[in-house]
Structures are given as C-alpha cells and as structure tokens.
Amino acid sequence: xxxxxxxxxxxxxxxxxxxxxxxxxxxxxxxxxxxxxxxxxxxxxxxxxxxxxxxxxxxxxxxxxxxxxxxxxxxxxxxxxxxxxxxxxxxxxxxxxxxxxxxxxxxxxxxxxxxxxxxxxxxxxxxxxxxxxxxxxxxxxxxxxxxxxxxxxxxxxxxxxxxxxxxxxxxxxxxxxxxxxxxxxxxxxxxxxxxxxxxxxxxxxxxxxxxxxxxxxxxxxxxxxxxxxxxxxxxxxxxxxxxxxxxxxxxxxxxxxxxxxxxxxxxxxxxxxxxxxxxxxxxxxxxxxxxxxxxxxxxxxxxxxxxxxxxxxxxxxxxxxxxxxxxxxxxxxxxxxxxxxxxxxxxxxxxxxxxxxxxxxxxxxxxxxxxxxxxxxxxxxxxxxxxxxxxxxxxxx
Numbered sequence: 001x002x003x004x005x006x007x008x009x010x011x012x013x014x015x016x017x018x019x020x021x022x023x024x025x026x027x028x029x030x031x032x033x034x035x036x037x038x039x040x041x042x043x044x045x046x047x048x049x050x051x052x053x054x055x056x057x058x059x060x061x062x063x064x065x066x067x068x069x070x071x072x073x074x075x076x077x078x079x080x081x082x083x084x085x086x087x088x089x090x091x092x093x094x095x096x097x098x099x100x101x102x103x104x105x106x107x108x109x110x111x112x113x114x115x116x117x118x119x120x121x122x123x124x125x126x127x128x129x130x131x132x133x134x135x136x137x138x139x140x141x142x143x144x145x146x147x148x149x150x151x152x153x154x155x156x157x158x159x160x161x162x163x164x165x166x167x168x169x170x171x172x173x174x175x176x177x178x179x180x181x182x183x184x185x186x187x188x189x190x191x192x193x194x195x196x197x198x199x200x201x202x203x204x205x206x207x208x209x210x211x212x213x214x215x216x217x218x219x220x221x222x223x224x225x226x227x228x229x230x231x232x233x234x235x236x237x238x239x240x241x242x243x244x245x246x247x248x249x250x251x252x253x254x255x256x257x258x259x260x261x262x263x264x265x266x267x268x269x270x271x272x273x274x275x276x277x278x279x280x281x282x283x284x285x286x287x288x289x290x291x292x293x294x295x296x297x298x299x300x301x302x303x304x305x306x307x308x309x310x311x312x313x314x315x316x317x318x319x320x321x322x323x324x325x326x327x328x329x330x331x332x333x334x335x336x337x338x339x340x341x342x343x344x345x346x347x348x349x350x351x352x353x354x355x356x357x358x359x360x361x362x363x364x365x366x367x368x369x370x371x372x373x374x375x376x377x378x379x380x381x382x383x384x385x386x387x388x389x390x391x392x393x394x395x396x397x
Contacts, residue, residue, distance in 0.1 A: 002041030003128050007121045009035035014118030040319075044311035047299035051307070052137040056379050060236035060296055067295040068229030071287070073123070075226060078218030081116055085211035088112050092207075109206040116210075139304040139380070224280035228287025240376040241293045242369065248289010249366035253359055255282045260355035290365060293372075294318060300375040303384045325358070 012031040018024040046066050054062040092106045135141075135154035142151035236244060259266060259278050266275035298311040375383040 002038045002045060003124055003131055005038035006035060006042065007124045007128060009038060010121035010124065011118050013120075014114035014116075016114075040312065040316065043295075043315045044299070044308045047295055047311055048308045049134075049137055051299040051380065052139045052304070056377060058237055059300070060241065060376060061233050063296045063299055064229070064233045064236050064292050067292055068226075068233050068287075071221060071226040071229040075218060075221040077116075077120075078214045078221055080119060081210055081214030082218060084112050084116055085207045085214060089207045089211065106205070106207065112207065112210065144305050220276075220280055220283060224283035225287055228284040228289070229292060231284075231288040232292040235288075236292075236296065237376060240374050241297050242372055242374045244288065245290050245293040245297075245372060246366060246369045248285045248291075248293070249362050249369060251285035252282050252289065253362040253366060255279075255285070256355055256359035256362055260352050260359055263352035263355065290369075297372060297375065300380060301373055301383050304380070307384075 009031045013028060013035060016024050016028040016031060018027055047063055050063045050066050051059060088106070088108060088111075092108045135157065138151040138155040141154060142148050232244060255278055259275065259282075265271055266278070294314065298314040299307065302310040373383065
C-alpha cells in the first residue's frame with residue numbers, strides 16, 4: 001500500500017492542476033504530502049524486512065545497502081534533470097535572455113518540472129509487483145501472528161534452506177505481556193548560490209537554473225554522497241555502527257566549522273572550488289556516518305512487534321530535523337544578512353552563523369552517539385533484549 005501510494009502521488013505531482021500558480025502549488029503540495037506519507041511507510045518497512053531476513057554477520061551491510069541505493073537515485077535524478085533541461089534549452093531557445101531572464105522563461109518550462117517529478121514513479125511501479133509476491137517476515141509471523149509453521153515455511157522459501165519449526169520457543173516469546181517491552185541536504189541550492197558556484201536565480205532563465213542545479217547536485221552525489229553510502233556498506237560489519245556514527249559526526253563537525261569560521265575566505269571567487277570540496281566532505285561523512293547508521297540501528301534494536309513502528313518514529317524525527325534545517329536555518333541566514341547589510345556588515349554573515357549552528361548540532365550528535373547500543377555481530381533478539389528476558393523467565397520457572 002505504501003509503495004502504491006508512492007507511484008500514484010509521484011504521477012499526481014507531475015499532473016498538478018489549477019488556473020493560477022497558487023492553485024497549482026496547492027495541488028502539488030497535496031500530492032507531495034501523500035507521497036511523503038508513502039515514503040514514510042516504506043522507509044521502516046524496507047529496513048525491517050532486510051533486518052529480519054539477514055544473518056547477524058552481514059546484517060548491517062545488507063540494511064545499509066538498502067539505504068545506499070538511494071544514492072544512485074539521487075544521482076539518476078540529477079542526471080535526468082540535466083538531460084531534460086538541456087533538451088528544452090536546445091529545442092526552445094530564449095533569445096531575450098540577456099534583457100530580462102525572468103520574462104524569458106519559456107512556456108514549455110511548465111512541462112519540464114512535471115516530467116522530472118513523474119519519472120520518479122518508474123522505478124517504484126515494477127517493484128509493486130515484486131512486493132506482492134513477498135511473504136510476511138518470519139519474525140512477525142511467529143512472534144505477532146503466532147504461527148510458527150507458516151514462519152518456517154516462509155523462511156524456507158526465501159532462503160531456500162530447510163528451517164525447523166520451534167513452536168515452544170515461539171510460544172514463550174509470543175506469550176510475554178506487552179508491558180514487559182521496554183537523516184540533511186542542507187538547502188544545497190542556496191549554499192551554492194551564496195558562494196557564487198551557481199548564479200542567483202533571478203539572473204538566469206528557468207531551464208538554465210534547473211541545468212546548473214542538476215549539474216551541481218549530480219557532482220556532489222557522484223563525488224561524495226554515493227561513496228559515503230557504500231563506505232558504510234563495506235565497513236559497518238567490520239568496525240560497527242557506533243564507530244561509524246561517532247566518526248561521521250566528528251568529521252562533519254570539523255568540516256562545518258572549517259566552512260563557517262573563515263566563511264569570508266571561502267566566499268571569494270578564487271576559493272569557491274575549495275568550498276565545494278570541503279562541503280562535499282561533509283556529505284561523505286554524513287553518509288559514511290549518521291545518515292546511514294540512523295537507518296540501520298532502529299531496524300535492529302527494537303523488539304519484533306514494535307520494530308517497524310519505532311523505526312518510523314526515528315525516521316520521522318530525522319525528517320523533522322530536516323524541516324528545521326531547510327526552513328529555519330535558511331530563514332536565519334537570509335534575515336541576518338538583510339539586517340547586517342543595513343549596518344554595513346559584509347554579506348554572508350547570516351550563512352556563516354547558520355553553519356556554526358549546524359556545527360554545534362553535529363557536535364551534540366556526537367555526544368548522543370554514546371547512548372547508542374552496538375549491534376554488530378548480535379542477533380536481533382540479543383540486541384532488543386528479547387532473548388535475555390526469555391532466559392530469565394525460563395530460569396525463574
């Protein structure tokens with residue numbers, strides 16, 4: 001159901017209708033809200049399905065790989081935006097560009113963004129068929145539905161090995177009473193504009209802006225986001241979740257401060273490439289760090305009957321932080337820049353202060369990492385405490 005909702009709303013986003021710009025935006029927001037609803041359901045489900053089918057030695061790599069594939073999606077989205085914008089620029093040139101970039105926006109530009117949004121439904125549509133063929137995870141079937149025979153049968157089909165039915169063990173775990181149970185794109189476009197890597201929006205036509213933003217985000221994804229994801233896949237079962245998250249927050253803090261404190265230096269035209277390199281490194285360690293581990297760990301540490309729900313709550317908390325970052329810090333940077341400019345301060349001081357706030361938040365994340373349990377090499381029952389609780393009940397009996 002979550003996946004079907006994603007397909008419908010991705011298509012609906014591109015078909016947003018209305019007689020005025022405001023009504024089109026209202027329709028678009030409607031479809032994007034329900035698209036987010038579907039994605040919010042798919043995130044914890046994908047992580048939980050993989051965690052409950054994988055073995056404890058390679059479980060982290062498999063869950064991280066599920067998450068890492070979105071790096072290819074980001075890359076593909078950027079490449080597709082470049083192709084569409086370049087095609088529209090070539091097919092529908094705007095000769096008045098130098099005179100008035102805004103007035104030179106071609107009517108056909110309305111089709112470009114719709115195509116870019118609707119293509120998101122293409123990968124999800126065939127996946128819907130495969131999802132319908134998947135059995136429920138064995139842990140849910142055994143511990144929540146309390147059907148050990150069906151769980152063993154499903155596991156045998158998926159893993160293609162004979163799985164023994166352990167009805168007594170399932171009954172002990174399933175009989176326990178409920179009371180015994182105990183993510184940052186950092187407004188990329190605006191930062192790119194702030195340091196002059198791409199021109200201000202009002203200085204270029206719409207298709208040129210799409211092209212340049214797509215090119216910049218594709219470069220960031222190719223050189224930093226995708227490698228960061230797959231570094232996690234390669235090392236998470238070797239060095240553990242705790243170490244990767246701690247290291248990620250540490251280096252994100254370092255690079256954010258390195259961007260924020262000498263911000264005037266990075267804003268100079270001759271230093272823009274250095275800024276982009278430093279900024280890209282924050283993405284490497286975000287994805288080879290907390291962006292990946294906060295997807296993996298919630299799929300491992302909670303009991304089977306709460307696993308998807310608690311993963312969803314964790315993910316939603318991350319998205320709430322992303323909303324604060326996308327709107328709160330951007331508002332802070334722009335309002336401060338406007339206020340300071342009136343008193344003779346250099347432009348960009350608001351962006352610098354926003355980067356400092358982000359640095360401090362990363363530092364807080366580093367300290368909170370010490371509260372995260374290490375799940376490397378442990379079964380899901382060991383990590384969630386279900387196995388220990390069962391052992392105690394058996395010994396007391």
